[in-house]
Amino acid sequence: MxxxxxxxxxxxxxxxxxxxxxxxxxxxxxxxxxxxxxxxxxxxxxxxxxxxxxxxxxxxxxxxxxxxxxxxxxxxxxxxxxxxxxxxxxxxxxxxxxxxxxxxxxxxxxxxxxxxxxxxxxxxxxxxxxxxxxxxxxxxxxxxxxxxxxxxxxxxxxxxxxxxxxxxxxxxxxxxxxxxxxxxxxxxxxxxxxxxxxxxxxxxxxxxxxxxxxxxxxxxxxxxxxxMDSRASTVEGDAPHPLVGQVEEHLAAVPWVAEAGVRVRDLGHVFHVEAFVVPRGDVPGLGELRRVREDVVALDWKVQDLVLVPVEQLPADMLPGVDTAHRPAGTEHA
Structure with a gap:
């Protein structure tokens, strides 16, 4: 049990x-x-x-x-x-x-x-x-x-x-x-x-x-x-946790996602993930959003919960570490 x-x-x-x-x-x-x-x-x-x-x-x-x-x-x-x-x-x-x-x-x-x-x-x-x-x-x-x-x-x-x-x-x-x-x-x-x-x-x-x-x-x-809600890190506390990158890579590989960024809160044993995705076209239906969310949660037992938020562009104030250097024209942060 x-x-x-x-x-x-x-x-x-x-x-x-x-x-x-x-x-x-x-x-x-x-x-x-x-x-x-x-x-x-x-x-x-x-x-x-x-x-x-x-x-x-x-x-x-x-x-x-x-x-x-x-x-x-x-x-x-x-x-x-x-x-x-x-x-x-x-x-x-x-x-x-x-x-x-x-x-x-x-x-x-x-x-x-x-x-x-x-x-x-x-x-x-x-x-x-x-x-x-x-x-x-x-x-x-x-x-x-x-x-x-x-x-x-x-x-x-x-x-x-x-x-x-x-x-x-x-x-x-x-x-x-x-x-x-x-x-x-x-x-x-x-x-x-x-x-x-x-x-x-x-x-x-x-x-x-x-x-x-x-x-x-x-x-x-x-x-x-x-x-103080620092970026989720390894148990030693000396490096970012690799799961953060895995979640971003998984979301970026979804066919209808143009860009993805996450911020991960370490709650103790488990993580709480807030994911922001920019759709390539129209926002997909609720069923597709639920499927993507469940797929990410299933990546690792430490992903206790995930909030998936479709946005027009990744919010720089919420994702200060997102690299904007190579974004196409018109997608820069405000």
């Missing part, structure tokens, strides 16, 4: 990807509960361990946002929300990005202050099974144990995020894949303390904090741009 996003039924591939992504999100939360507890028990006064612990806490945000967003995105359109609730994905992405940015900025300040103040974090001995052990070894063991699973989870989530066109899941996967750097940075900082390099711990904490801040800036930029 396919899950539903608004009034768009997911194809089986996407429905299965959603089920797997949901299981991975719950698995990530369960792992983080264990990992956060373990790191808290051994972190002592190390700035690097503190930064790693805070990052683990922040790692709860993306999977929780994903689960909440998916739940809301399934709701049907209402009179108050005629486009459905797909934007919940964008809201979840914005929440995750804002949280990462705010905490990353604070941690950069906190770690940088510790480095400038030349703080010397003590890492003494602790007793394990009746034997005195340098406290750095349990810290390192905790980082190894908590650093490997997120990388595997991130690699499993990444293709699902692309299949579902889900930026919250993508941000979560990207953070998970980079967790090995956090673990490695913490280990280097702890070993630096053991070697008598007092600054290594704060430097490692600053490195981890900068990584969190970078993730926050990247996700905040992409989430804000999408919510």
């Amino acid at each position: 396919s899950a539903a996003f608004g009034h768009t039924e997911l194809p089986e591939e996407q429905a299965e990807a959603l089920r797997r992504a949901t299981r991975l999100a719950w698995g990530t939360i369960a792992f983080l509960v264990v990992g956060v507890t373990l790191v808290y028990l051994v972190m002592g006064s190390s700035q690097a361990m503190k930064a790693a612990w805070v990052e683990d806490l922040l790692s709860f945000i993306p999977p929780i946002c994903f689960l909440v967003a998916v739940r809301y995105a399934r709701r049907r359109p209402t009179p108050e929300h005629p486009y459905g609730f797909h934007r919940s994905v964008g809201v979840g992405h914005l929440v995750a990005g804002t949280s990462l940015f705010a905490m990353g900025a604070f941690m950069v300040f906190d770690s940088g202050s510790g480095l400038l103040a030349a703080e010397h974090p003590p890492v003494g001995l602790m007793e394990i099974a009746g034997h005195p052990v340098w406290a750095g070894w349990p810290m390192i063991a905790a980082m190894v144990l908590t650093g490997i699973p997120p990388v595997l989870l991130g690699r499993a989530k990444m293709p699902l995020a692309r299949t579902l066109h889900d930026r919250v899941l993508y941000a979560d996967a990207d953070m998970n894949k980079a967790d090995w750097m956090t673990a490695l940075g913490s280990i280097v900082g702890i070993l630096g303390i053991g070697a008598g390099l007092w600054w290594a711990d704060s430097a490692a904490a600053l490195f981890i904090s900068a990584s969190i801040l970078r993730d926050g800036v990247t996700n905040l930029r992409v989430a804000t741009s999408a919510l």
Whole structure:
């Protein structure tokens, strides 16, 4: 049985990807509960361990946002929300990005202050099974144990995020894949303390904090741009989505269409398309317009809806990216 996003039924591939992504999100939360507890028990006064612990806490945000967003995105359109609730994905992405940015900025300040103040974090001995052990070894063991699973989870989530066109899941996967750097940075900082390099711990904490801040800036930029109705882009947010060109090419290939231009709004998992076409002669009948519309919607599951508008000439104010350089005389934009 396919899950539903608004009034768009997911194809089986996407429905299965959603089920797997949901299981991975719950698995990530369960792992983080264990990992956060373990790191808290051994972190002592190390700035690097503190930064790693805070990052683990922040790692709860993306999977929780994903689960909440998916739940809301399934709701049907209402009179108050005629486009459905797909934007919940964008809201979840914005929440995750804002949280990462705010905490990353604070941690950069906190770690940088510790480095400038030349703080010397003590890492003494602790007793394990009746034997005195340098406290750095349990810290390192905790980082190894908590650093490997997120990388595997991130690699499993990444293709699902692309299949579902889900930026919250993508941000979560990207953070998970980079967790090995956090673990490695913490280990280097702890070993630096053991070697008598007092600054290594704060430097490692600053490195981890900068990584969190970078993730926050990247996700905040992409989430804000999408919510401001920027041109539909890939899930990474760094290139126009190829579906935009495919829709234009399909419309331009219709025999009675002289010119076609589209603007595509990314609603979250799905797109809303507004297509403007210039007929070669008389405007075709309603049956033909409906057929063309249905053909375009059938191109890809992400085309949730399409508004097809016959016009005398393509509206430059609505389609500012349309190339007018090679148009025949008399068809230029006003």
